[in-house]
Amino acid sequence: MDMKTIYLLIPLAPLFGALVAGLFGWAIGRKAAHTVTIGGVAASFLLSAYVLQYLLGGGEAYNGNVYTFISINGVDFNVGFLVDTLTAMMMCVVTFVSLMVHIYTIGYMQEDPGYQRFFSYISLFTFSMLMLVMSNNFVQLFFGWEAVGLVSYLLIGFWFKRPTATFANLKAFLVNRVGDFGFLLGIGLVLYHFGSLDYATVFAKLNADTAAWQAKTISLFAGTEWNLLAVTCILLFVGAMGKSAQFPLHVWLPDSMEGPTPISALIHAATMVTAGIFMVSRMSPMFELSDTALNFVMVIGAITALFMGFLGIIQNDIKRVVAYSTLSQLGYMTVALGASAYSVAVFHLMTHAFFKALLFLAAGSVIIGMHHDQDIRNMGGLKKYMPITWITSLIGSLALIGTPFLSGFYSKDSIILAVEHSNLPGAGFATFAVLAGVFVTAFYSFRMYFLVFHGKERWMEAGHGDHHGDHHDEEESHDHHHGLGPNDKPHESPWVVTLPLVLLAIPSVVIGFIAIGPMIAGSFFDKVIFTNLEAHPALEAVKHHAHDAVAMGLHAFATLPFWLAAAGVATAYLFYMVKPQLADACDRFFTAIRVKKVMEEKYYMDHLYINGFAAAGRAIGTLLWKVGDTLLIDGLIVNGAARVVGFVSGLVRKIQTGYIYHYAFAMILGAILMLSIWIYFLNLHGVL
Numbered sequence: 001m002d003m004k005t006i007y008l009l010i011p012l013a014p015l016f017g018a019l020v021a022g023l024f025g026w027a028i029g030r031k032a033a034h035t036v037t038i039g040g041v042a043a044s045f046l047l048s049a050y051v052l053q054y055l056l057g058g059g060e061a062y063n064g065n066v067y068t069f070i071s072i073n074g075v076d077f078n079v080g081f082l083v084d085t086l087t088a089m090m091m092c093v094v095t096f097v098s099l100m101v102h103i104y105t106i107g108y109m110q111e112d113p114g115y116q117r118f119f120s121y122i123s124l125f126t127f128s129m130l131m132l133v134m135s136n137n138f139v140q141l142f143f144g145w146e147a148v149g150l151v152s153y154l155l156i157g158f159w160f161k162r163p164t165a166t167f168a169n170l171k172a173f174l175v176n177r178v179g180d181f182g183f184l185l186g187i188g189l190v191l192y193h194f195g196s197l198d199y200a201t202v203f204a205k206l207n208a209d210t211a212a213w214q215a216k217t218i219s220l221f222a223g224t225e226w227n228l229l230a231v232t233c234i235l236l237f238v239g240a241m242g243k244s245a246q247f248p249l250h251v252w253l254p255d256s257m258e259g260p261t262p263i264s265a266l267i268h269a270a271t272m273v274t275a276g277i278f279m280v281s282r283m284s285p286m287f288e289l290s291d292t293a294l295n296f297v298m299v300i301g302a303i304t305a306l307f308m309g310f311l312g313i314i315q316n317d318i319k320r321v322v323a324y325s326t327l328s329q330l331g332y333m334t335v336a337l338g339a340s341a342y343s344v345a346v347f348h349l350m351t352h353a354f355f356k357a358l359l360f361l362a363a364g365s366v367i368i369g370m371h372h373d374q375d376i377r378n379m380g381g382l383k384k385y386m387p388i389t390w391i392t393s394l395i396g397s398l399a400l401i402g403t404p405f406l407s408g409f410y411s412k413d414s415i416i417l418a419v420e421h422s423n424l425p426g427a428g429f430a431t432f433a434v435l436a437g438v439f440v441t442a443f444y445s446f447r448m449y450f451l452v453f454h455g456k457e458r459w460m461e462a463g464h465g466d467h468h469g470d471h472h473d474e475e476e477s478h479d480h481h482h483g484l485g486p487n488d489k490p491h492e493s494p495w496v497v498t499l500p501l502v503l504l505a506i507p508s509v510v511i512g513f514i515a516i517g518p519m520i521a522g523s524f525f526d527k528v529i530f531t532n533l534e535a536h537p538a539l540e541a542v543k544h545h546a547h548d549a550v551a552m553g554l555h556a557f558a559t560l561p562f563w564l565a566a567a568g569v570a571t572a573y574l575f576y577m578v579k580p581q582l583a584d585a586c587d588r589f590f591t592a593i594r595v596k597k598v599m600e601e602k603y604y605m606d607h608l609y610i611n612g613f614a615a616a617g618r619a620i621g622t623l624l625w626k627v628g629d630t631l632l633i634d635g636l637i638v639n640g641a642a643r644v645v646g647f648v649s650g651l652v653r654k655i656q657t658g659y660i661y662h663y664a665f666a667m668i669l670g671a672i673l674m675l676s677i678w679i680y681f682l683n684l685h686g687v688l
Contacts, residue, residue, distance in 0.1 A: 003054070003062060007081050010047050010091060011130040013040040014098075018123035025116025033116040037123040038102045044126065045095035052088040061085070061527075063136050063200060075197065082136030082199060086346065086528045089519075090133040090278055093350055094271050097357045098126040100500035101266045104361055107496035108262055108368065118158060122266060125151040129271045133278060138187045138197040141279065145183065145243065148272045149176045155267065156259040165258040172252035179242015179249050186235030189218075193228060203285045214289050233286055233293035237300075240276025244330050247304045251605050253327055254311075257319040261364030264319055268326050269356035274349045277333045281342040285530045288340065291424060294536070298338025298419075299426040302433035305331025307603065309437050312444035314599050317374045318363045321448045325400065326356055328437060332415050335430050340536035341418035342529045347519050348411035351512050355399035355408055358504040362393040365497050366452060369490040376448055381457040385490040390453050392501040397449050399508045401442040401565045404556040407512030410549065412438075414520060414542045416561055421541035438561045442568025450576045513549045520546035 017040030021033040028036075055061065065080035101122060109118055128151055132144025149172075157169030187197070193216075194202045206213055217225040240246065245253040253273070257264055267273065280287060280297065287293055305328050312324035329352050336345035367374055369386050383390045399408035416438075419430045492498065518524040521543045531539050545552050556562045575583040590596040601607065655666075 003051075003059075004064070004066075006047050006051060007062060007083055007134070008066065010044050010051070010095075011127050011134065013043045013047075014123045014126040014130065016040055018120045018127060021116050021123065022120030025120060028116075030115050033119050034102070034106055037119040038099070040123060041095060041099045041102050041126055044130070045092070045099050048088065048091035048095045051083060052085075052092050055083075055085050055088050056524075065136070075191065075195070077139045077197070078137055079140055080136040080198075081134045083134060084528045085524050086278075086281065087133055089346070089350060089524075091130060093353045094126065094129050094133065097269065097271065097353055097504075098122065098129075098266060100357065100361070100504055101262045104265075104364070104497055104500040105262045107494045108364055109260060112260075114158065118155075118260070118262075121151055121155050121158070122263065125155065125263075125266060125271070129275070132275055136199055138190060138199075142184070142187060145180065145239070145275065145279075148267075148275060149173065149180070149243070152256070152263075152267050152272055155263040156256045158259055158263070162258070168252075168255040168258040172256050175249055175252040176242045179239045181238075182235045183239025183242075186232050186237075186239065189228070189232045189235065193218075193232075199282070206285055206289065210289065227290065227292065229286060229290040230292040233283070233290050234296055236283060236286075237276075237280060237293065237297055240280055240334075241300065242276075243279075244273050244276030244334065245304075245327055246276070246300050246330065246334055247307065248605060250304060250308060250327055251602070251609060254320055254323045254602070257317070257323050261319065261360060261367060264323070265357040265360035265364070268323060269353060269360050271353075273326065273330055274333075274353065277330070277337065277345055277349050280334075280337045281346050281529055284342045287337070288530055288532050288536070291535075294338050294340060295424045295426045296338075298335055298422070298424055298430050301331045301334025301336075301338055302426070302430035303331070304328070305335060305437045306433040306440070309440035309444065311599055311602060313440065313447065314596065315444075316377055318366060318376050318379075318448065318452065319360070319374060321376070321444060322356070322359050322363055325359070325441065325445065328441060329356065329400075332412065332434060332437070335434055336415045336418055338424065338430065339415075339418040339422040339427070339538040340531050341415070341539045341542060342531060343520055343525045344411065344414045344418050344539070344542055346525070346529070347512075347515065348415055350515070350519075351399070351407040351411040351508075354504055354511060355396045355508040358392060358396040358501060358508050359400065361497070361501055361504065362389050362396060365389040365493040365501065366393075368493045368497065376451045378458055379452045380455045381453070382490050383453040386453075386492045388492060388498040388501060392498075392505045393449060393453065395505045395508055397445045400445050401568065402438065402561060403565070404562065405513060405553040407508055407510065409556060410512035410516045410546075410552065413552070413556060413559070413561055414516070414546065417542045417545060418538040422538040423536065435560065435564060438564040439568040439571075442565040443572050446569045446572035447576055450572060455577055513553075516546050516549050516552070 014037070017037035020028070020036045025033045061082075061084035063080075063082045063084075065076075065078040067079040068076050069079065070077045102119070105118065105122065109115055112118065125148060128144055128147035130144075132141060132148060135141040135144060153169045153173045155169075156172050157165045159165045190202060191197055194205050196202055196205075213229060214227075216228040218228050218231065220226050220231070238249075241249045253268060256268065259267075287297070308324050308327035308331060312321050312328065315321045315324060329348070333345045333348050333352070336342070336348060365386065366379070366382065366389060369382065369389065370379060373379075395406075399406040402409040402412040416431075416434050419427055419434055422430070533540055545555070575586070587596065590599075598604070
């Protein structure tokens, strides 16, 4: 089998599974539906691993078109693949996490009537994401970009009879449209100025005359000149802000927890939300030429990393804590992109995919054990009832907070190093944000960990769960009660749930240690990601540390991030295990000074969008309808014209009496009038 066939099979295998399960799931049954989709994704993962091995063994990267579907004025719109080390790494991450989610779903969704439909969706999602990361041109990138958006809409609203789910998927869809509008404008600028949508062609033109491209300006408004590359890069990044949930387009991600837990892991941990990070890394030759764009990226990432972390502290829904953690970590990746440390951002993307998917799936396992109660205030002491879920959750949490030698440590500390050595104006604020974020992350992660797995067994007090849970619609499934009854105890999940947890825990521990050398200090991303080290020296400092993973881990114990993380864990232990009254006192204090209210309202961003932009849009629409359509068009033009004709007709009708003497009288008057005019003109010209 030649390599081109393998590249085609990797995305087509999940697509085949999705089509079979989606179109014929009703006929083939549950077992066949999950077998064919898992088989497709497993084949895709094995082939992706083979491709990565092939490239690392000195194999040639592939860049070629598979199919041209339209050609306009010399511009080709192609389906084409660019398979290099960045693509291969993304393919492995996407397919591995997807495979784990597929296996986990057998246990999680076993009683759901939409079982085959769910497998079809997650397999279709995997195909869409693979098409995105394998693209060699902007058109295919945009196809994959929109396809993952569409499938995420279907997945978030999977339980479509629940109003909260339909609201959440519509919100995700609309917020992503805002980002995608910017993304499309950016692609339009690339096409207009570079005359091509092919990555290689665009980058070659950039390299041919870098200085000229850096100086090139465009006039967006009369009399103002804007730097072309700055505008293009910022517009492309607006797309990433939507997809990768960066402030202020982050509002869709916490609400998307309405979807079943397996898709929280798939969409919000490893794949869809990292599409923006991947895209900026792929566009590194373009972003490197605009300090304005890089600074914008860094500041947006810093705001997201810190302020979304704060919101994680006050969440009581187990999935929402992990969701805000994802937002915060995506902010870290974005900060690394702004510091020109693209390889570090991608490295964190990879390590984060494993431990965040692990945390989401572990949260799902806890939800199953708690009979679909998600409120962490109703948990406690689950360690002895759910040992596998407990140990894997602990590993995931330790990796997330950057514990030395675990995978999250290597990538997170590399980001902090890069930002500290960045020479951009926004680096000072970004450094503060990522350092403060370390404490915040450790605090909310271990607040959740301690409340769920240690301390008093609080489900007895909670009684029958009256808290909202990640459950199936009451109309669809009557056999799920929400929360534990007085005689129930939590229980460990079945092996199809715990096996993916164990398999994700392994890379969460070791992948950072193994990969930091080749990916950051080595030649893994050579000729794939471009960084101008003279202009942006931050990556050099990281490379210096990344050569020796052991030394980096040992050195960590003397650094500020480690002690900030330790302080976060210690504070969480003190507040929730030793003296819960301290947490209550803090709660009362922050409620009194209105800080908690601001955080519960998520900084009022939803209010701004719903009561501001959406309400303004509706008001403008109502105005155009009532004034423009009803009053002017219907009332004045259409009905007004009819009324004028009616009025004139009414007057004319009075003349048409039907009496002969009236008509004779009118003829005599007409003759007199004509004679008078005739005599007047003769007199005027001196004839009379």
